[in-house]
Amino acid sequence: MKRTARIAAMGVIAALALTACGDREEDANDDSSPSSAESSPTEETSATQAAEQFPDFKACMVSDSGGFDDKSFNQTSHLGLENAAANYGIQTAEAESTDPSQFEDNIQSLVDEGCNQITTVGFLLGDATEAAAKKAKDVDFAIVDFAYEKPTPNLKGLTFNTAEPSFLAGYLAAAESESGIVGTFGGLNIPTVTIFMTGFYNGVQHYNEETGEQVEVLGWDPAKEEGSFTEDFENQNLGEDLAKQMIGQGADVIFPVAGPAGLGGLKAAQDADAWGIWVDTDGCQSAAEYCDSLLTSVVKGMDVAVEQAILDSASGNFTNEVYSGTLENGGVSLAPLSDEVDEETAAKIEELKAGIIDGSITVE
Known part of the structure; x- marks a missing residue:
């Protein structure tokens, strides 16, 4: 997969809103610290x-x-x-x-x-x-x-509810995959990890249903609740090894849900000229060294x-x-998309987001 250089997303608050155009803006004051949307969990506080x-x-x-x-x-x-x-x-x-x-x-x-x-x-x-x-x-x-x-x-x-933005990320991964194979892995098989992976998997399936394509997901089967895990949240070598295995099987988008161990997955993706999708924070802020290989990030506020x-x-x-x-209250979101995502796909992601918020699309 050949790509041109992309502009890193360095916005602090605004960077966590999903943009239709997918462009990233430079911020000279960026300190690579993660941040999230301005919305508050409660409205009572005056x-x-x-x-x-x-x-x-x-x-x-x-x-x-x-x-x-x-x-x-x-x-x-x-x-x-x-x-x-x-x-x-x-x-x-x-x-x-x-x-x-x-x-x-x-x-x-x-x-x-x-x-x-x-x-x-x-x-x-x-x-x-x-x-x-x-x-x-x-x-x-x-x-x-x-x-x-x-x-x-x-x-x-x-x-x-990270299943919601992960669903969007899965659809995006499927749309951008050239090989028709994408991969995900987790740190541990626990609900706060697998909720990402299930949302991602279901987003890929939604893409397949809409387009008639057959994009395959490596690393997680939500029906069996079985998949690929490092069993560790710190060891980046384990994450890199898992990602390399998936890339060796043809995956050209990697979605690691393993904390710091997942950084190894981003490294493997970057080294193979594949795409990565980060979690919890906007990776272009918290892991800027991998920004040019990121399609987006699934963000938790x-x-x-x-x-x-x-x-x-x-x-x-x-x-x-x-x-x-949730997506509706801004507690979870999708970071700005790579500027290599075309306008049609970016608009589709916005459409899906609106559907999740209004209830016309149900995310497991």
């Missing part, structure tokens, strides 16, 4: 409340094992903590996990430190977060990528959701109602 400062309030965060510099969901969630500090004058503290065995102790250390609110990042912290919330009832907890059937009053789930949860807690508006980010 402009007056947003202007308040909370110097005596302390918000804290515990990372998943990928750490806060993973160019993915930990880093984006951490940006929400940083923004809350900058915008509302709160105090902050954090505990970075390098192994799941540290989750419980890291959360407890922040409780002991006097944190008023603690956000934990990632599905794997679900049990440890719930246990801590039941013990420390005077602390408000929020958790990214997890929800509970019956949460305690001080525990809020922050979830994201975790920073916005985290910041809002902190503000709600600081201002006395905290509830345990689960937040769900």
Whole structure:
């Protein structure tokens, strides 16, 4: 696949809105930090409340094992903590996990430190977060990528329907594939990973149904719930190896859902002159070295959701109602498309997005 050089997308807030033309704009002030749409998870907080400062309030965060510099969901969630500090004058503290065995102790250390609110990042912290919330009832907890059937009053789930933008990404991958084969792989076979992969798979099938083509998806079978996984979110070599295997089988678009390990998939795609699609953040900001090989990115507005949860807690508006980010409320989105995507395809993606929002297209 031969491609001309593309202009990197470096917008901070506006860059996360899906554009019809697919052009990327330069931003000389880009610092390669991920960001998300301006929309807030809740509408209750007034402009007056947003202007308040909370110097005596302390918000804290515990990372998943990928750490806060993973160019993915930990880093984006951490940006929400940083923004809350900058915008509302709160105090902050954090505990970075390098192994799941540290989750419980890291959360407890922040409780002991006097944190008023603690956000934990990632599905794997679900049990440890719930246990801590039941013990420390005077602390408000929020958790990214997890929800509970019956949460305690001080525990809020922050979830994201990434199947929706992943569906768009799958359709785009199928439309741009020259070989008729695309691939996806995950870090672990857990719901917050496979929701991306299923959405992607279904987007490809929608393309096939509309066009009569037979684009094949390697790496995930949603009916059997089986696929390709690195079993690791940190080791980029594992991601690179999986992507190379798929490219060897003919895949010319790779969709890794494996945190930092997925960066290896982007490297393999770039080295093979194939396309990649990034997740969680706009890859042209968080992994700019691969921007010229990215069709787009599936974005989760975790920073916005985290910041809002902190503000709600600081201002006395905290509830345990689960937040769900969707295309409609801007909690999930598709980053700007490569400028090599033609206008007809870009317009089709916009049409599909509108259909998902108005309910005429159902995404599993």
